[in-house]
Amino acid sequence: MVIKNQKSFIKKLDVPIQFCGDKHMGNRSQVLVEKQKNKKEKTQGKTNTVEVFIMGKSYRVPAGLTIMKAIEYAGYRFIRSCGCRAGFCGACSTIYRIEDQQKLGFDLACQKLVEDKMYLVQLPFVPAVKAEYNIEKMKADESTLISIYPEIARCVSCNTCTKSCPQDIETMKYIQMAVRGDIDRCAEISFDCIQCGLCAMRCPADIKHYHVSQLARRLRGKYLDPRSKDLKKRLKEIIDKKYDAEIEKMMKSSKKDLEKQYTNRKIEAESDGDLGGD
Ligand code: SF4
Ligand code: SF4
């Protein structure tokens, strides 16, 4: 077999290799053997750890930790930029860079696993400016979204926002719906948005995707969706304190009693056959 590129061949094999019969390879082969030896020692002796940099300082942390856990493992405590720890609240947007990779990485600290030579930076929040508006005085028509967020017209369809989204939302598509004035679809597609801002951080057109879609959902809820007859009824019951005595009683119940009440509860939508829409 003729090996044209010995370096990449060794990399693929990932085992120590010594070259014979090539007088020019003497020192190089020694270096390669040393490198492989060090790698083996690192993974075996140090129970599979990786090196990360927090505020520029090097820490060795166990592989398999999320960025959030690695930062805590290194001795830091989160007092902001951390909420649910489960990929739902969107508070933990993180920027990182892997050594020798030109591009910056963006992800949720509670979801992304650490990699070797990862340089980490935490943002306290994503600084996307939110427009001010009074939802009570608005109309839900084709020009509403673009009049409040005119920058959506600058979208260059690069799809970077969609690729950044940890929720797999078709982010570019909902922005295009907003440009077309389709409030209903914009709200529908963006329904699972957790407002993390990873899309906005990377958009070359400075669009604040999550603020745009939040407005679409507000407009849809207020002006486009059918009114729920049960919601109105239920709100009145709450205002009239209909459930206060029952809640008081539950607060005093034992755990066993609460479990019994939960198991025997009436599930209204199922038993009444009415989901509340008009
Ligand atoms: S990242 Fe910005 S410009 Fe690119 S597709 Fe998304 S909204 Fe459009
Ligand atoms: S649409 Fe943007 S803000 Fe919403 S979850 Fe996806 S990346 Fe985060």
Ligand code: FES
């Ligand atoms: S802490 Fe809530 S999404 Fe990461």
